[in-house]
Amino acid sequence: MRYSEACERNKEPILAVLRDWLPPRARVLEVGSGSGQHGVHFCRQLAGLAWQPSERAEALPDLAERIALEGHSGLAPDAVLADPLELDVDHRDHWPQRRFDAVFSANTTHIMAASSLPSLLGGAAAVLNPEGLLLLYGPFHENGAATAPSNAAFDAMLRARDPSMGVRDARDLRALAQDHGLDACADLPLPAQNRMLIFRRR
Numbered sequence: 001m002r003y004s005e006a007c008e009r010n011k012e013p014i015l016a017v018l019r020d021w022l023p024p025r026a027r028v029l030e031v032g033s034g035s036g037q038h039g040v041h042f043c044r045q046l047a048g049l050a051w052q053p054s055e056r057a058e059a060l061p062d063l064a065e066r067i068a069l070e071g072h073s074g075l076a077p078d079a080v081l082a083d084p085l086e087l088d089v090d091h092r093d094h095w096p097q098r099r100f101d102a103v104f105s106a107n108t109t110h111i112m113a114a115s116s117l118p119s120l121l122g123g124a125a126a127v128l129n130p131e132g133l134l135l136l137y138g139p140f141h142e143n144g145a146a147t148a149p150s151n152a153a154f155d156a157m158l159r160a161r162d163p164s165m166g167v168r169d170a171r172d173l174r175a176l177a178q179d180h181g182l183d184a185c186a187d188l189p190l191p192a193q194n195r196m197l198i199f200r201r202r
Helices: 005-021 037-045 057-070 114-127 149-161 170-179
Strands: 027-030 050-052 100-106 128-138 182-190 194-201
Touching: 005 037, 005 100, 005 128, 005 182, 005 194, 037 050, 037 057, 100 114, 114 128, 114 170, 114 182, 170 182, 170 194
Parallel strands: 027 050, 027 100, 100 128
Antiparallel strands: 128 194, 182 194
């Protein structure tokens, strides 16, 4: 199965944020679930959590394998880890028709093309309940500048691989989110020069 060292390193700091911000028995859509390690871990720690993983078609088999092997045992009371959905943010018909209390996505905004960011934010706004939360985790620039040398180097590496990728500026994301009815309500520093940007649906 696909395995992410980054997920293992960041799962506890992210869990602490989820404990503070998610409502009881939250229904959460994860966009870009990757290896599925986040969903498994969070559902083992948070009672009543309903977690919906998703991925693009090419990554779906690895994600489905982990959910099948690890996602149905050892969970916290009343927690549910659903079978993964295919979700490409640029395809409107991929987004679920039901509503969620939160949308969570980790380390995706710098991988997806900049042109896909409006689709991510607009799609999230469309599936969130009123007052629902969008939580974006990862490295972010601020006001046009890297917040750490490591993030500058990471950005350069990404853009050398594919010019459409790159570490995004939190200021730009806040403005774009505002256009989609999502108000910035928190910017939390996390280990290894990462942050959690939290937006609330109007």
